[in-house]
Amino acid sequence: MNKAVSLGQALRRAVHLRGDGVAVIDGTKTFTWKAFSDRVARLAGVFSAMGLSHGGRVVLLSLNSHHSLECFFAAIHAGGAITPLNHRLALGELCDQVADCKPDVIVLGEGFSELRGDLLAAAGGAVPLLHAGDGEAPAGMRSLDGLIEGTDPLPDQGRCGDDLAVLMYTSGTTSAAKGVMLSHANFVANTANTYGELGFGPDIVHLHHGPLFHVAAAARVFSVTHAAGTHVLLPRFVAGEVIAEIERTRVTHATFVPTMLRAMLDDPALASADLSSLRVLSYGSAPMPEPLLREIMTALPGAGFLQSYGMTELSPVVTILNARDHLPENWASGRLRSAGKPVLFAELGVVDAQDRPLPPGEAGEIVARGPNVMLGYWNRPDLTAEALRGGWMHTGDIGYFDDAGYLFVIDRLKDMIISGGENVYSLEVENALSAHPAVSQCAVFGRPHEHWGEAVHAVATLKPGMATTTHELIAHCRAILAHYKCPRTLEIRDQPMPLSGANKISKAALKEELRAREAAGGA
């Protein structure tokens, strides 16, 4: 036990280092680390009295608030795990996840109490429902604030190491969501892997505007606490509000996706705001286009930029493209399109379909191992064994390393098309199609083909007021790509693209539409 890491230690250390310093800023409310820690211990007492014990789960459905942070630490403190659900999902999906994880307590933030009947039914009934928000609790629910006030602090129940800390559902685009089991040691590893590169320390002020049900934000809940820094919470991303909050609370660190930076640049408030406190902007999920980087670096001359690559199963970061890599003198290297280099304690590889290691320059499936690899999938030993075969987490992403050790991620494995024995990466074709001025969104996937096995098929939507033809778009691709990579068939779609739970274009839905049309005799 003495050798185990724990997330409780992070909280105790923050109290030790900055007990009277500000831990949390949520609108007009602020809490010192002592006050926050006290609320966590009392809320743990609440959860415990409601039946949460070792290995139990607290489901949280809420926009970001100080209550969310308290639920994270209190569930863990009481010996359990937190399961933050994606509030963008449809009710049926949420109910599936609640039924799957069998919570001991359900916490609903403001605006979500109307779902309580359905979620309670999904949980099998008899699960306490807590209202995390201001004002009276709705009928059938109890007020989290009220209970905290009336409950004694519970001692930390001592969970650590490989004990489950967070059960986080990933929204698969093709299959039911899987619960990823992440441990105390997993999040400690993520802090260790990112701390130095992020320039973390007790003086940081971190803005959480991204949803805490996403691993990128959840991991920062822990690493900012490890740093004994300050958490600033916004319910969600709204460009103008983010700009105002950075200025108001002197935010030093925040995470974005490139489209959010675009929205901030387009907001008139940016020009007059003092954002000089910003030190490190990190981003993920997508490479940074050079023109956007140039623009944001001009707007925020004091900030460094950092890209990370990872996934929920990896807690999440395994590579970082650091601030130096983003400096103008390095743009010519082409490495802005890379995901960077392996973090401190992660080991990465690229393997072929038989799990044989591939040398630099050759593309294959990206695999990773290290202390950040998940415990496994909740109640799915079959999927766990498959994903972790040979001791490596198989990411399902295709990529390669260059000679200098930078990782380039080129596609999802399941989105790769094999046509006439050649690998076609859907992302590459999509990038080519997107470069056409009329194209708004596009998706490329394989369509069964008698002769070639699969043929490249594309679906595109057009920008408002723009017009083009399937012929012109295919010709556009042929000017950029090798012939075998170009769409053989292409469909211009009037309807919006179907979206998955994570708001990505659902290729599975598009494939199914195509299959149904073909079965009905269309094409």
Next chain:
Amino acid sequence: MNKAVSLGQALRRAVHLRGDGVAVIDGTKTFTWKAFSDRVARLAGVFSAMGLSHGGRVVLLSLNSHHSLECFFAAIHAGGAITPLNHRLALGELCDQVADCKPDVIVLGEGFSELRGDLLAAAGGAVPLLHAGDGEAPAGMRSLDGLIEGTDPLPDQGRCGDDLAVLMYTSGTTSAAKGVMLSHANFVANTANTYGELGFGPDIVHLHHGPLFHVAAAARVFSVTHAAGTHVLLPRFVAGEVIAEIERTRVTHATFVPTMLRAMLDDPALASADLSSLRVLSYGSAPMPEPLLREIMTALPGAGFLQSYGMTELSPVVTILNARDHLPENWASGRLRSAGKPVLFAELGVVDAQDRPLPPGEAGEIVARGPNVMLGYWNRPDLTAEALRGGWMHTGDIGYFDDAGYLFVIDRLKDMIISGGENVYSLEVENALSAHPAVSQCAVFGRPHEHWGEAVHAVATLKPGMATTTHELIAHCRAILAHYKCPRTLEIRDQPMPLSGANKISKAALKEELRAREAAGGA
């Protein structure tokens, strides 16, 4: 296995990040990370062919050299552990340690081959002896370089996590040396705990002039490799050579004890040397006197200073007094005398004799827990259980935390004197005595006393050409200290102080001398 940390990963990552970059500089020899890694894998093959297997040990007795670093990683790579011995010990002590750890291979650096017969006998014979140095191997030994050239690389044997990596003897001043078992996870934790504070990264150049048999230097062997930085090796500390090597190889990081910095300041070479590459000087074992800090900060204006506190059993660092704490504006706080604050993943406490936690401001034994705590003492489950009771490593040091979370270490527990029910910290009395201009060295300890339980006794040596009396020295103390803390008896000694294996004043020997004199009727 996929979730385990390993020291082999550090080496593989360094090759990935900086394969063609310089890994090791040892005089005129340099090795890239690829070349170093290749030598390690071949040397692991040598060790393996000689019988080293899982859990085995390689004893190393050598000044610092590239061979030492290779032995560290090769022993681990081959599935074993490295046991670096303290070459300052007497032959009998070395033989005791060899007999205790039962090595599979013994490696002797240049200058140590004459001990081979005795060490071989201590090991029970039939243990291969390797010569780590240039030129022909002495009779009965084989050349490490020659064997590396003629042996194929061995695959990493995959040790990790809680597997033993380093077996390191601590030189107790009162008892036989104990073998401290440190694991892969222990050194990974130390890297994680110190990496950010040290400003480590692939561009660092770290000078090892302190002996690698000391945990402070051994831990840097791993953390500099984790950083994929450059190791620079000097056989030992010689002020002029250290100054020249920093300039020659553009060293960015090095570790000193305050007396070494004094020696460097007194070296005429310092004034003309360009040491502008130095970024972080760390030190430990003793607080930094303000005048010395002022002088060294003036001489090295670009360098930051960092003090760390720890012990072999803690791999070793648990608190850091960081660069900011060393800035002149913070001198008035008195915290230059503190050991700083807990590192990222370590948890510290101060407890009374019944292991009950004490609040800030109250002195007691310092205890620590976390992933950096040793596996235990080699073949001594009794000592291990005692040291790690309740899940905390009991350091044997006395200290307290101030209100801001800084740790002040005030004495070794065993050096504390209890006189008339009052705790007297020998270090405090020694500091008072040392302030007298005539005193060169001193030691303070308890002497059995019928009425008081113990009475404070002091032994002092004088500076050359200085004279004083016992009466004057006691009066000097009374002007500074509370009466009960002042020596009741004091002895001015003509002979040099007796030293322990670690070159510290041996209070045990002084106590024994006193006891023997009293038994013989003297005083």
